[in-house]
Amino acid sequence: MPKYNAYLIDLDGTIYHGKQPIPAAKRFIERLQTAKIPYLFVTNNSTKTAKDVADNLTINHGIKTTVDQVYTSAMATADYVKGLTDDGQKVYLIGEAGLKDALENAGIDLVPADEANVVVMGLDRHFTYQKLKEATFAIARGAKFIATNADTNLPSEEGMLPGAGSLVAALKTATGVEPTIIAKPEAPIMEGALAKLNHPDRPVMVGDNYNTDILAGIKNGLDTLLVYTGVSKPAEVAKEVNQPTDFVANFDEWSVE
Structure with a gap:
């Protein structure tokens, strides 16, 4: 049985750098797809629609993505406002x-x-x-x-x-x-993302930024996986009281099984 049965995954710095792909990230997503493990791309960016994000991943990075696999801070904001x-x-x-x-x-x-x-x-x-x-x-x-x-x-x-x-x-x-x-590391986007994944019992939050992605997991009771391909650096994270559950230099070091 896989350690985690759902992945919440950051985008910029984690899956790509702007327009530049991260090849190991593409291989990581392909392993999730092969293992049939659900995942959701969770981004603080509110300027793009889910279709924009899905098209960018599919067309520019070779990661086939549907709008149902994207959850933006804009979508989380709409869910929050609607729930007032x-x-x-x-x-x-x-x-x-x-x-x-x-x-x-x-x-x-x-x-x-x-x-x-x-x-x-x-x-x-x-x-x-x-x-x-x-x-x-x-x-x-x-x-x-x-x-x-x-x-x-x-x-x-x-x-x-x-x-x-x-x-x-x-x-x-x-x-x-x-x-x-609304957005990471705060609760509303995490609650909305977990609801979109039908409240999995073994989810993990994945990202490159300790202060947004990893704290989002820690503050909301999720395991975390920090990948050192973006914002946070090992020497900085080592000083933090609350450490990520796991960390890798790149996704080729991570098994989804």
Whole structure:
């Protein structure tokens, strides 16, 4: 019997580096497919739709992926908002296509800021002072403040770009209100991902970043597998009180059986 019967797997730094494939990661996914072990790609990125993510994996990295094998912070945010106990959630959105698509697909109303009872914020590369002002006023009137993720930076071929967390920090400063964070390492995205996998009894969280992927597993009671192909480095992780369950230099060192 395999040690784990479901895998939650990060993407950038774990399965690929931007546009660059990680060959050992492709072989790892192929071993999961052969063993018929369910897995779900779980990403903090809210800008891409599940189809965008699946197409990128399939076309650009040779990893055949369906939309049902993808769970983004945008999808987790939509699930969370839909599950709020108040009726008639009306959302003022600061974010891009992936987040807009997820909210609309969940049947959530997107409205101007002066009609909103929820402000949802993700990465928005067209962020403006006007959006900041409108969101600030909405939260001051009592709207809930929900952020897809608090990632301060995200890797790119140009270098470390400002992430959603840098924009969230501006709105948090302007309002004095702590947002509900959806993405790794927080609980909402993990709860949503496990539900999507039908609550497996032996899941593992896999990723390259101790502070998001591995802490997500630790904080939510999952075993963890840290792969040293991305953000975190062995010397840094060795200093942490809470260690990953397992770690590998690359996925060729890992057996799924």
